[in-house]
Amino acid sequence: QVQLVQSGAEVKKPGASVKVSCKAAGYTFTGHFIHWVRQAPGQGLEWMGYLSPNHGLTIYAQKFQGRLTMTGDTSISTAYMELNSLRSDDTAMYYCARGDNWYFPFWGRGTLVTVSS
Amino acid sequence: DIQMTQSPSSLSPSMGDRVTITCRATQDLHDSLAWYQQKPGTAPNLLLFGASRLASGVPSRFTGSGSETIYTLTITSVQPEDFATYYCQQYYITPYTFGQGTKLEIK
Numbered sequence: 001q002v003q004l005v006q007s008g009a010e011v012k013k014p015g016a017s018v019k020v021s022c023k024a025a026g027y028t029f030t031g032h033f034i035h036w037v038r039q040a041p042g043q044g045l046e047w048m049g050y051l052s053p054n055h056g057l058t059i060y061a062q063k064f065q066g067r068l069t070m071t072g073d074t075s076i077s078t079a080y081m082e083l084n085s086l087r088s089d090d091t092a093m094y095y096c097a098r099g100d101n102w103y104f105p106f107w108g109r110g111t112l113v114t115v116s117s
Numbered sequence: 118d119i120q121m122t123q124s125p126s127s128l129s130p131s132m133g134d135r136v137t138i139t140c141r142a143t144q145d146l147h148d149s150l151a152w153y154q155q156k157p158g159t160a161p162n163l164l165l166f167g168a169s170r171l172a173s174g175v176p177s178r179f180t181g182s183g184s185e186t187i188y189t190l191t192i193t194s195v196q197p198e199d200f201a202t203y204y205c206q207q208y209y210i211t212p213y214t215f216g217q218g219t220k221l222e223i224k
Contacts, residue, residue, distance in 0.1 A: 045161065
């Protein structure tokens with residue numbers, strides 16, 4: 001069955017960077033885009049962008065341009081999301097999700113990133 | 118960016134009630150609209166896509182309808198396991214955007 005296994009929780013200081021991984025299993029990694037969605041504590045869902053593992057193509061939401069990098073390693077079926085210059089309002093649960101025609105039937109369990117001095 | 122506005126923000130139905138949640142978009146989505154259910158501490162779960170198509174394994178009491186800029190999610194008879202937060206999502210154009218959520222609370 002399709003699984004997306006994310007890396008563990010992170011605590012970072014303001015200005016630092018975080019890199020979250022998302023290992024795919026149960027399907028052909030290069031056959032589907034990987035999207036990243038975040039959710040601040042008690043808040044709604046915010047789409048950040050997507051990666052095409054097959055081509056390395058990325059599309060990012062404009063608000064993250066310049067701070068966000070999505071990459072993939074097809075040899076280990078793993079996608080990565082790196083966010084730089086962290087601020088306190090980047091504290092959130094970060095989810096990876098498999099895109100099927102642009103909606104998301106499969107999600108990872110989430111990685112909590114806490115930004116605190 | 119397309120703005121998605123859900124209403125109401127919360128609901129307190131009784132078991133067995135019919136519930137409707139509305140999602141309004143700032144432009145025509147051409148049915149590129151999905152609904153998700155999220156329970157505390159878990160990832161969202163896809164309920165419907167293409168405005169009205171039921172995702173795999175989702176009970177038939179969940180139905181979706183609408184067109185252009187107004188879409189609805191209906192639960193025909195609310196069950197105990199349906200108490201959660203519901204989000205709409207447009208995937209017509211990037212940035213893909215979500216509604217702010219509708220919380221179904223036990224009465």
